[in-house]
Amino acid sequence: MGTLLYAQAVPVPTLVEQGVTKVPEAYVCFSDGFSGEVQDEERIPVIDLLDLESSHGRQRIVGEIERASREWGFFQVTSHGVSEETMEGIVRAALEFFGQPMEQRMELFSGEPKMNGTRYGTRLDETGVQDWRDFLVVGKCHPLSEETFETWPSNPPSFRSAALKYCQEIRALAFKVISLASESLGLRPDRLEREFDPLDQLLLFNRYLPCPQPDLVLGVRSHCDQGLLNILLIDDVPGLQMRKNEESPWVPISTNRRALVVNFGDQMQIATNKRYKSFEHRVLANPERARLSISSFFNPAVEATIKPLPEFVDADHPSRYRPVSFGEYVKVYMARRLRKGTPESLES
């Protein structure tokens, strides 16, 4: 199977429009067969942030974050402070964006990743097996310049204001989670925030259309996120799964209504010298229902040097990773066929 096969793959929305009953070869996922065992007993922890302001409540929540981060790297948060109206606004704007005719969506198409701009795409790279999804990246939500804001979709007309509001509220939640994570690691509440300042933020909208042969494809191939953390808004269509390691069964991830999912990425693993880990996850395709998810990624600045914090390095715990810029890290991550285990390629 050559590169050409993938480069010429027909986009998912077009296949769905044509009513294909057979998935083209470029989308067939042989290597990551998801015959993989699924376990149905355990679920990721749910952490309620309601009592965050009382010192007793905060202490309890810090303990819950510690356990969830160590065991799962994924948890749901409730009473998270992002308003229902804001969440509904962004979901509506996203559905309207993906509901536009293909020609209109294609005005924002780019086959190449862009540093700061907005990009609509139907695949992430030209060479691998194609994911059964299309997506919209709003490449820089913070720090946000007027020039970058002008690259945000102007259709539907509500998109920019809905996205701006969502980004601001999600950012406030991200700082809450980061300070709790800091405390859960025995650090001052602002330690991680200071380390990662100014903390870049970007939005990724994933649209998964129904697939005629869901067993042959993946919505998103198994990967670990490359940044510090992701705050994920998902709908009620199942598909997302995580696993603790390659021998563990996959655990389906769903949310209570209005909850959000937090997961830590590779930079949390590197900063903590592997006290906390970045866990692998993937999305299955659905035979009948379309699914929407909205990722808010929080990343170091491209020029920032990433390395374990000195607090996690001593004679018994030598630094596991050699320092590189985040920009370099992203290049290594993108060049790997499997987007997991990237921190290990920096092992010193």
Ligand SMILES: O=C(O)CCC(=O)C(=O)O
């Ligand atoms: O669609 C999902 O639920 C997860 C998407 C994801 O893993 C990502 O955006 O990195």
Ligand SMILES: [Fe+2]
């Ligand atoms: Fe992810």
